[in-house]
Amino acid sequence: MDTSLDQLYLRLYGDPVLRERTKEVEAFGEPLKDLIQRMYEVMYEEEGVGIAAPQVGSRQRLLVLDVPLEDGGEFRGVLVNPEILEEEGKQKGEEGCLSFPGIREEVTRADRIKVRAKNEAGEDMEFQADGFLSRAVQHELDHLNGVLFIDRMSPIRRRLLAKKLRQIQQERTATPQ
Numbered sequence: 001m002d003t004s005l006d007q008l009y010l011r012l013y014g015d016p017v018l019r020e021r022t023k024e025v026e027a028f029g030e031p032l033k034d035l036i037q038r039m040y041e042v043m044y045e046e047e048g049v050g051i052a053a054p055q056v057g058s059r060q061r062l063l064v065l066d067v068p069l070e071d072g073g074e075f076r077g078v079l080v081n082p083e084i085l086e087e088e089g090k091q092k093g094e095e096g097c098l099s100f101p102g103i104r105e106e107v108t109r110a111d112r113i114k115v116r117a118k119n120e121a122g123e124d125m126e127f128q129a130d131g132f133l134s135r136a137v138q139h140e141l142d143h144l145n146g147v148l149f150i151d152r153m154s155p156i157r158r159r160l161l162a163k164k165l166r167q168i169q170q171e172r173t174a175t176p177q
């Protein structure tokens with residue numbers, strides 16, 4: 001494991017780990033399970049629907065989701081080494097990000113996607129997603145490549161957010177951990 005458990009806390013915009021590319025997970029043992037559990041904890045503490053490992057300071061390639069579905073159910077699970085195999089169509093919708101408290105903005109993403117990943121036991125899975133689940137997977141997968149949702153916004157929107165972004169960075173450096 002690249003990071004001890006007490007260093008796994010929510011990372012805000014400005015933390016350099018959010019801009020790093022992650023490494024493929026190769027070991028599916030207890031340390032990975034501990035990391036996943038901590039990611040769920042932080043996600044639920046902050047009332048998020050998804051979180052990627054860099055958002056808790058880890059450079060491993062995984063994300064967890066607990067996304068409400070239109071049929072009233074939910075998609076809850078961990079995607080290890082995820083990749084998007086196919087994408088189709090476009091959707092526009094509002095997004096937030098735990099690393100950007102207080103910011104919600106419209107982002108355009110692919111509508112339908114086909115995803116391949118491993119679960120926490122290292123078993124392969126493939127599934128299709130559309131709507132909000134598809135959006136959530138794409139948002140979290142971006143994190144694994146050091147890409148943030150502000151990168152997907154228009155330059156004008158980003159400029160309008162400049163003050164809020166500075167405030168988040170100040171808050172980050174002012175908060176003792």
Ligand code: ZN
Binds near residue numbers: 097139143
């Ligand atoms: Zn995010």
